[in-house]
Amino acid sequence: MAYPSMGEAHRRITDYLNKFCDAVSYQDVASLAQLFSFSSNSPSLLSLADALNFFQDANRLIKQSDKFSQFGEILAPLFRSLQSYRLGNLVEAYHAFEKFANAFIQEFRNWESAWALEALYAIAYEIRVLAERADRELSSNGKSPEKLKGAGSFLMKVFGVLAGKGPKRVGALYVTCQLFKIYFKLGTVHLCRSVIRSIETARIFDFEEFPRRDKVTYMYYTGRLEVFNENFPAADHKLSYALTHCNPLREANIRMILKYLIPVKLSLGILPKTCLLEKYNLLEYNDVVKALKRGDLRLLRHALQEHEDQFLRSGVYLVLEKLELQVYQRLVKKIYFIQKQKDPSKAHQLKLEVIVKALKWLEMDMDLDEVECIMTILIYKNLVKGYFAHKSKVVVLSKQDPFPKLNGKPVNS
């Protein structure tokens, strides 16, 4: 890295300062946001960081003119943050950036219009990313990572600034989404509730007026929350909304949505096409879907075991595990069809022994009692219509629609 000359460093810093002041005075939010986007690693910012590290006394430049010094509170920590960022000292960079962000929020409060929202978005994003990286640095040093938490509380403050009435409210959802990201990462999902409440109960501002990308993100995260709560219809609604509004070119985003939407849909008895799974590289669900189609309990268990870590991490493991009952249903249904082919008159009388045999063929070692129990639950959950003759160990299926389809309704409804 060639070091810039003193004059060059001076020029770069002044240039940056001028850009900042011009952006503020002309309310040129795009260029303003650019000035904050560390993570973009734009060459101008990198060279500025080098210049700052070389020049060292940037504060003097800020104080030199009134034009700059009025933003001294904002710029000084920003420079410090940039310096540390460039040097790879992310914890320091985060600290300085939070100071800068606080100062910027103060200034932002005083601006009547919401012109600087984009810059605020950039800050909210940068502070989150920076906090994550700082946490990584901290934990690699054996210290407790807490910067992301700090970023969360800072963003909560930003949310407070935006959540009121007025033109700035449009920005609230972006901050909310950043908060979601932090909370999901930290595992403090319960903190989302207050934010959600203030978004969803606000009558003054229609949800549809928020920017689309924010709406999609928001729906994605709230949909995930519903998955946690096993509230599948609501999760289906939210995730479907996210899917339909998501930019179709953003395949990564669509994949993320599908990752949760597919298990939800499976729980509702709706199976995806294989091509969908292939297109978005969600093959881990392939076996699950196959198992559901075939009534192959062994395949389901195998699939769950194979991707256990993945499913546990994404939080869909329990959802997929609950598909087991549907697999049983499918299996019984298949047996029923086979019996029907053999002897249509007695097809609705299903002997448990047959089911046990079928399971044994699937290498599922279950005895009569267990199968009886499972059948009882299937009837209880309305996956099978009929009754159970305990003494003769026979399930008597209803002649009318013995295996009702879920059709978008969750099991046990």
Add this chain to the structure above:
Amino acid sequence: MMNQATNTQTLASVDPNAVENRYVVNANQGQTSLYVPSTTGSEAASWNMYRVENHPAESGSFSNSTYHHVQHSEPSSRTVQDGSNATSLATSSSLGAANTQPDYGGYTSYSNSAGTYSHGSAGYQGYYSGYQQQPNPSYSQPVGAYQNTGAPYQPISSFQNTGSYAGPTSYSSTYYNPGDYQTAGGYPSSSYTHQTTTWNGSNYANYTTQQYSNYTQDSSGAYAAGNAGANSLHYQQHYKQWADYYNQTEVSCAPGTENLSVVSTSTQLPQVSQVPGVSGGYPTSNSQAPTTFAPPWRPESSSSQTPLLQPGATVTGAYDSYRTHGAPSFQNQHPSPVQPHFVKPLESKSSYGNFQEQQKTACPQLPNLQYPVAQQAPQNYQPPTQTVQSLETQRVSKLQIQTNPRIASNLPLGLPKLDKEGPNNNAIAKPAYISVSLPKSSEKVLSNDAADTVLKAGVFPKSLKSYVQRALALCKDEKQSAACQEIMKEIITKATSDGTIHTRDWDAEPLFPIPNTDMTDKNNSQNPTPVSLFSKYKKSPTRRTKSRWEPLEEKSVDKLGSLNNYAAKYSSRVPLDEKDRKPIGASSEGKTDVMKKIRFPQMEQKSASKTIQRQAKRQRLADASAADNGDASSDSDKEQNLTAYYSGAIALANTPEERKRRENRSKRFEKVQGNRAESNHFKAKNAGTGNLYARRTTALVLSKSFEDGGNRAVEDIDWDALTVRGTCQEIEKRYLRLTSAPDPSTVRPEEVLEKALLMVQNSQKNYLYKCDQLKSIRQDLTVQRIRNHLTVKVYEAHARFALEVGDLPEYNQCQSQLKILYAEGIKGCHMEFAAYNLLCVIMHSNNNRDLLSSMSRLSAEAKKDQAVQHALAVRAAVTSGNYVLFFRLYKTAPNLNSCLMGKVYSTGLSQC
């Protein structure tokens, strides 16, 4: 100016004395304002209380006395007033404006005082405003009254009433009946004194702050102040904190006894106290509200005293200068007040006592100040100007003292002329400080006075002296004699406050039982007075609290502990006190000499020695080192505590009035209960014995006190050094939730705990017994901060026992502890408990996120564990609703999984 005018008018209406009183009042106002800041509400309340107390004392002759005090500035009329004025004041108060005006005329003649008054008034205006604000609730009226020349008294009375009504009620019969406190003609006087005192205190404070800018400077110069200024400041702060305590304590303790004692002592001390009080008040004002409080009172009293002595110019002049300069006027006042007004001074002392109760320290100071003044006055009198400086210096010293009564006494020492007296005063003050400090101070003052000008003879009846000597003669050792002194101080203060000091047949008076070295007896003997004295002693909030606390705690250890705690709490204060005390100590030595000369040499010596000891002790406390604190629990403190306790317990009421006062006091105590509770809490912690214990408590106290602005940081505490190392060798121990710091003698060391665990595990007794034993083991482990394999074993054992009987709350406690212990890397049956944890989560199911997180947290290694696998299988069975599998798993459950599964069944599966 209006204020002044009003003040003067009011004063005039009352009498010259009244004028002074008003001044005092004004000053008080100012002070009150200051006070309010410092102690705010509580102080105000305390003031009121004081007033009440004063009233009672004054009720008879007190009104006069109080007036005198207040009116000290009016010294010219003083003597007259003192004699008849006081009484007349009560009556005259009814007269209202007319009286006041005439008096005023006289007052004007006092021009000297007038000048001072003008100062005072000017100051008062300012103070006034401040005053009103502060006292607003109760004082608002008084303020108005002040402004209204004629009315002023009523307001004052109202003030008094507000504050001291409880006390007054009892008194009311005598004094209050004549008129309402508020309206009162008679009231005014009594109330005035009280008010004035209180007001003065407040005013003074203001003075110091405002007018005294000069003053403060002077004081600072003279005082070098350092002590005074800084101390006082600290004090004020402390005071604020303590204000509540003070108020409560004061109220309860002081009202009755103080009044009594005040009367008696006031007679003796008043002069000194007043003068000193003035000076002290100034200092206090300089220092801050608390000190100011006491000073104000004193000043008033002193002023009144001075007026008595030199009713005319000297007093007034002294007053003026006093107010303006504090010191100079004091000197003047001092001379005049000293001899003539001793009785009055006593009254003022009574009021002081009240103040002292509020601010024990202040009160002591006042006495001291008064003494010095008195002495100085005689001596300085001639060289007033010089004396002024000396006075200033004294004041300065007084100011320092202000914070603590003892300190105050020291301050007097600081005064050159007064020094001798001052020391005496100081010594006296100190005794008073302790609990009887006021009385003592009065006695000492008397003695000092005697030394100076045989004022004592005038002040105290001979019979009383002989009585004291008789009592002392019974004492076998120093401790006893010291206790005796305290008791006698209390008695005398009571008598003074009652106004019976001169009327009582001291020769026929039964001697109080000689106090035991333990102080309990002493306390008993002195009970009534001690109580009041103690309340007065409250001077320092800590002490007060102690005294109150002490009653609850009978154990000397506990007391010590509490003392330590207090010391720790007040460490900041203590230092100030110590400073003051140190001077006092020096002075006390000087005093001792003087005392010897004095009629009550023994008493004085004893007191001096005590004071010295106390000083030393306090210093130690100030050091705040744990060890010091342990030592710090000085005998005197214990004694005080004990005396307070006993005094409260024992009713020595010699007269119906006393009884009433006691009742009032007890009521007040009830109010104070809350504070006590807090202090008790501390005591409880102290329950343990030993240095460790003391250290711990101090640490605790320190940590608590930090919040109050203590200098020390919690981080500075070496917790390792404070960790208990058990010495108990018994294997079996019942669990008792600790309410205090652990006592090493009841804590088992690790080896014993290991045996205890074995014993419990092999025990055939029921779960309740095991749980109890295990809890005590856990407690001992926690107390000794043992966290190792043994800890894990104990928790695991307990968790298993709990699971066996389905005691889930207890199990959860253990589980959460185990989680932490495992996380610390301590080996144990980690897997077993991971399985339990899983089963628990399943049981409390419906929380998928918890289940997911605990499942995802399981390591691959854990998943291979039989118990964990079983738990996972159970989970799967539950989620799929496979009861059959569930019950099969139940049958094959390893460890205690089946116990939890039973729970799972009853909670989870039953819904299916």
